[in-house]
Amino acid sequence: MEPGVAVPLAPGVHWVGALDPNLREFDVILKTANGTTYNAYCVRGSAGVAVIDTVKAEYADTFFARLEQVARYDEITAIVLNHLEPDHTGALPELMRRAPQARLYISVRAQMMLKALLKSEELTYTPVNTGDSISLGDRTLRFLNTPYLHWPDTQCTYLEEAGVLFSGDVFGCHFCDARLFNDRVGDFRFSFEYYYAHIMRPFREYVRDALDLIEPLELNLIAPAHGPILRDAPRAYVQRYRQLAAPQLHNEADRDKTLIVFYISSYGNTARMAQAVHDGAEEIDGVRASLYDLQGGEVAPFVDLIEEADGLAFGTPTINGDAVKPIWDLLSSLAVVKVSDKLGAAFGSYGWSGEGVNMVEDRLRGLKLRVPVKGVRVKLIPTEDELEACRELGRELALHLTGRIARRVIDMSELLKESTHAQG
């Protein structure tokens, strides 16, 4: 690609984005070993011109220089935003100033974000949903609402007549190569997988919903918002997303609910409690319980386990008033998987005060897990009665998992007593 030149993708369709080869970290969570691209596109029809997405603010000049090669500002009739994150909307305010007649099209869920982004309540825009389309004369842009890929506002835009899908961050990756097209650039397969694993993986149910909309389309080319433009075998990337959004291993106990008991133990006390929680759960039909010592494993495979589990129980000692680091390391590594539909619990032995269990319970609630059973805390060495309380915790968790827990009625005054006791 010559510097500053708009790149044709299809008749009347140009890439007008920007290259950012020096970026080494994106959004705190992603490494970018050779940078990234901010892909924006211009589509010309017989009765209008659409600009799809813009670029990060620092690259606005490059974007406008490319755009000016293929369209005059007064020709632009539509600005489509597939995703409002600042790396795609950095040049939006200036584009709106230069093309004030252009109508803005955003997804229904992008409305509040747009107001927050542009700090204005006085905006004119058209919210669009799946099935809505706009005409550029001889060309039609149809919208596919694809929420949570990877923000609530995300959508894809399909140019019907050319079979081009402007997919936003879906099918994108952080990879910078001026040759732009997937059959010309360097090997970006790692970046494609890495991007999915960090950006899309927590939303795999939404990925599957989006694929249901995308798979029936005729796809000649996929034009994502980052990384190579997929013109060679575009459908292979759609198929790869379908694979990635499914569990990676066959589950031989598919009909059972799964409970994973993780623990870490200094003197074996929390370990004995963990065994009892596990054994209690195993007594209940329809539950498959597994026991793992965090000292014997690494975070990444445990995160994979957690993704597929229905329930999680964490056993932690309390050291200097806190749960221990391996527990926090695991609990701070769950942003890449969805956990909000799971059930959680905590337990542990302690020497002095035992705050760790409550702290882990709070963290689990913060991650939006259900924590229906109060954790068991044991001072130092568990007695047989205390181990039985752990087994009961396991049984109750298993009954919750299988939907067989007896419903309880309690009075507010009992709750107040319990919480006073817990603090004391």
Added chain:
Amino acid sequence: MPKANVTFEDIGITVTVPAGTRLIEVSEKVGAGITYSCREGECGTCIMKIVSGMENLAQRSVLEDKVLQENMAGRNNRLACQAQVLGGEIVVRPG
């Protein structure tokens, strides 16, 4: 004092509470899955679904109404940090 029964459907527990109690006062203590952030009716984190008994909650304030609208909440949603029980039976779940 008039009482109300609040059922947290996600954990299968019903709590008998005095009229005037806000849901936030009960849900956290009982371990229900409703989560909180600002606790003052601004952020919308604690949006919950009222499965039944909406009529047994005090009316939405202007503030709560605004936050629910901004979050595109439905007719059956309320903020757990704001909603106050009046009496009768109320069934809620996160969401």
